[in-house]
Amino acid sequence: MNPSATKNRADRARSAGARSQKHPEIAVQAELRPGQSVELLKELHILTREGRLNQDSRRKLKQVEHLVQFIEKLLNELQPQGAELTLADHGAGKSYLGFILYDLWFKSHGSGSIYGIETRAELVERSRVLAQRLGFERMRFLNIAAADAASEAALPERFDVVTALHACDTATDDAIAFGLAKQAQAMVLVPCCQAELAACLRHNKAFALSRTPLAELWRHPLHTRELGSQLTNVLRCLYLESQGYSVTVTELVGWEHSLKNELIIARHTGHKKRNAAERLHALLAQFGLQELAATRYARAALPAEA
Numbered sequence: 001m002n003p004s005a006t007k008n009r010a011d012r013a014r015s016a017g018a019r020s021q022k023h024p025e026i027a028v029q030a031e032l033r034p035g036q037s038v039e040l041l042k043e044l045h046i047l048t049r050e051g052r053l054n055q056d057s058r059r060k061l062k063q064v065e066h067l068v069q070f071i072e073k074l075l076n077e078l079q080p081q082g083a084e085l086t087l088a089d090h091g092a093g094k095s096y097l098g099f100i101l102y103d104l105w106f107k108s109h110g111s112g113s114i115y116g117i118e119t120r121a122e123l124v125e126r127s128r129v130l131a132q133r134l135g136f137e138r139m140r141f142l143n144i145a146a147a148d149a150a151s152e153a154a155l156p157e158r159f160d161v162v163t164a165l166h167a168c169d170t171a172t173d174d175a176i177a178f179g180l181a182k183q184a185q186a187m188v189l190v191p192c193c194q195a196e197l198a199a200c201l202r203h204n205k206a207f208a209l210s211r212t213p214l215a216e217l218w219r220h221p222l223h224t225r226e227l228g229s230q231l232t233n234v235l236r237c238l239y240l241e242s243q244g245y246s247v248t249v250t251e252l253v254g255w256e257h258s259l260k261n262e263l264i265i266a267r268h269t270g271h272k273k274r275n276a277a278e279r280l281h282a283l284l285a286q287f288g289l290q291e292l293a294a295t296r297y298a299r300a301a302l303p304a305e306a
């Protein structure tokens, strides 16, 4: 390599670094989308009051914006089932996802509503106040559990898109159940930690070890947790396929940004795969998890069991 070219590049990088230290907004602008509201990002504490981005908030912003790109693509393709496109975000937390999505897509489209579902009352109240301050009129926030959302009278009969970004434990399963009940056209899920299935594996471990060498996969507690998470997501995908969705599973962002990084995108096709339901039940039996069939995967009951 030409040593003077290398030196020039190093000089340029040094001076850009020095410039962005002097003017942090230069560095921040490079991370933002054209027209993206700096005021919103400050309100969400992603940017500091001075408009700076720290390492943690850069990671969060990257993650959310990446997810937003997938969701925008879906929104652009979908026809609303009702009067407007509706999106429900489960385990919304501070609603980073909902607010950024509204700012980047819903605001300029002039129609469509986002409903945030969150169990922590203070986060719901905070989001309501912020949406009002920003004039984000088509955002609503409900202080309810994901499991109760499908029967909540204040919500529309149908939803076009269901999202759940790191919704804790079984809240992702509840979001899926909600999406099925509301005939969602698409679901975008980034699961969080999972405890329910691991607890079943743990509970039945001694019997499983006497029955099959496969139980070695979850003999150690750390493996019980890890396998529990992976198996949960595998079962979620089969469940969605059995209910008429095509499913893709990818990484959301590089592993350096988040450990909970699996992105499941389900699109409704109407083609219910019987084979997926059969495999789901075969896996439940293989891992001694039949007790979950009636609670988590009720819609995938096979005819003989129905």
Ligand SMILES: C[S@@+](CC[C@H](N)C(=O)[O-])C[C@H]1O[C@@H](n2cnc3c(N)ncnc32)[C@H](O)[C@@H]1O
Binding pocket: 090, 091, 092, 093, 094, 095, 096, 097, 117, 118, 119, 120, 123, 144, 145, 146, 147, 164, 165, 166, 167, 168, 170, 171, 174, 192
């Ligand atoms: C890890 S945070 C993620 C928040 C947000 N989606 C994000 O990525 O920034 C999970 C949120 O889900 C909420 N949550 C947990 N279980 C829930 C449930 N069953 N129904 C609704 N919200 C739930 C928690 O209160 C918390 O705010």
